[in-house]
Amino acid sequence: MSTPRPPADSTRAREHLANERTLLAWVRTAIALMGLGFVVARFGLFLREISATAGIAAGPESAYSAPIGILLVASGIVAMVISTVRFFQARRQIERGAFVPEAYPEIVVVVVTLVAGGALVAYLAASAR
Numbered sequence: 001m002s003t004p005r006p007p008a009d010s011t012r013a014r015e016h017l018a019n020e021r022t023l024l025a026w027v028r029t030a031i032a033l034m035g036l037g038f039v040v041a042r043f044g045l046f047l048r049e050i051s052a053t054a055g056i057a058a059g060p061e062s063a064y065s066a067p068i069g070i071l072l073v074a075s076g077i078v079a080m081v082i083s084t085v086r087f088f089q090a091r092r093q094i095e096r097g098a099f100v101p102e103a104y105p106e107i108v109v110v111v112v113t114l115v116a117g118g119a120l121v122a123y124l125a126a127s128a129r
Contacts, residue, residue: 015094019087026083033076033113040120041069047127064126068119075112082109 044065082105093099 012094015099016091019090019094022090023083023087026079026086029109030076030079030083033079033116034073037069037072037074037076037116039069040072041066043069064119064123068116068123071112071116071119075109075116078112079109 044063086105
């Protein structure tokens with residue numbers, strides 16, 4: 001087995017640029033998750049305000065929006081941390097000429113987002129009654 005050798009300069013530059021594009025895509029995803037989490041968390045407050053204005057009691061489902069929103073914001077933060085770590089790992093591997101793909105970070109973000117999405121579905125189903 002031969003030792004990995006650094007790729008040619010043009011190939012290395014393309015790989016670094018692709019690595020940066022991947023990081024920026026994860027940053028956009030994280031911002032979207034955090035923005036959605038903020039909106040969901042504030043939606044419960046909006047429902048309580050509307051109920052108070054109308055003089056009716058807010059349903060218990062409005063209490064679930066804050067934890068779901070916090071979960072979405074937390075998943076955005078996790079995505080940022082994981083993507084930054086992956087960016088620097090890939091950068092080192094590209095420089096060494098020995099890139100080893102990993103799916104673990106992406107799986108973590110997908111699972112957290114699926115849990116938050118499931119919570120949103122349950123919240124919407126409960127509030128539709």
